Amino acid sequence: MNYPSKLVEDAVNEISRLPGIGKKSALRLALHLLGQEVEDVTELTKSLIALRQKTVYCKKCHTISDTDVCSICKSPKRNESLICVVEEVPDLLAIENTAQYNGLYHVLGGVISPIEGISPSDLNIDSLLDRTQNGEVKEVILALNATMEGDTTAFYLTKKLRKQGIRVSGIARGVPIGSELEYTDEITLGRSIAKRIMFD
Amino acid sequence: MNYPSKLVEDAVNEISRLPGIGKKSALRLALHLLGQEVEDVTELTKSLIALRQKTVYCKKCHTISDTDVCSICKSPKRNESLICVVEEVPDLLAIENTAQYNGLYHVLGGVISPIEGISPSDLNIDSLLDRTQNGEVKEVILALNATMEGDTTAFYLTKKLRKQGIRVSGIARGVPIGSELEYTDEITLGRSIAKRIMFD
Missing domain, CATH: 1.10.8.420 (RecR Domain 1)
Structure with missing residues (x-):
């Protein structure tokens, strides 16, 4: 033009x-x-x-921050025995926005992807394992996307974390609240039945 | 957030x-x-x-410019007897991009709209009538949008320009090249038959 x-x-x-x-x-x-x-x-x-x-990246959890250590990592109100692992900063912001989570975070900066040449050493995995080694952290929640790469990364992290005696959990997958069963994709619906929650 | x-x-x-x-x-x-x-x-x-x-606005045609008078108004290659009137700068850019027009332009800066309180004096109309008064301009092409406001403005300008003895024309309306008749909206199609072009 x-x-x-x-x-x-x-x-x-x-x-x-x-x-x-x-x-x-x-x-x-x-x-x-x-x-x-x-x-x-x-x-x-x-x-x-x-x-x-x-703007810098928090040297503990690698999220965006105005200071060396971010306001979440610094906060005395946070449960330090809990770390939620996310792929990227927007995932952290989305979880923060729910106001349902009170632990700390760890931003991986991506997921393991052999096709794209991203190996564990390219991600913030060593620093996560350093953090979980001190005995204070009891549980790590993996809040990764349900892609092949996300699942691979979750599998890799679970193995490493269990060796340290850390409990590993993942976010619940299922039919979103407010969605109608009829219009839910079959993978989600199938999984929500297979992994159903007992009411008793 | x-x-x-x-x-x-x-x-x-x-x-x-x-x-x-x-x-x-x-x-x-x-x-x-x-x-x-x-x-x-x-x-x-x-x-x-x-x-x-x-960035300034050309003092002749009111388009965006790096200098007092824009490169189009300054160009000796342009046909100075022809002025194309457009609503806004992007319209001018779109016409320039066709490489089918060799005359000058005039950017109104909007259209007459009693509802939004835009009267002729809020637009670059006086400066247009100044330009067409010198005897050099023979024809003014109105390239306004086919809205009620655009049509009102076209009507207003046509009256004023004809008083000065200027020929006034409008861009052709019809079925776009490459469109199928079947999927053309009925107003466009109806108008393209009513205002058909004779081949003889």
């Missing part, structure tokens, strides 16, 4: 490098920013620079 | 103020930027600031 302004062209090129934003959306965003106050655009760019330059 | 990092929270809040980007997409973008090189993020923010601070 030809733009009558080189500045707009540059901005569109930069914005469209973001994931999920094509040239058309980028142009729409650029034109939107053109209509904003200079201060508003400056606020946006300042926060992006601060985000990139000042 | 609670974020373990205030910096991420700030960035998500800023990004989600952009049109069409919700909190979830904003978080995805923020986490993406976290994984980029500092230089790449700086390039992005620099281009946004430059966009906002240095």
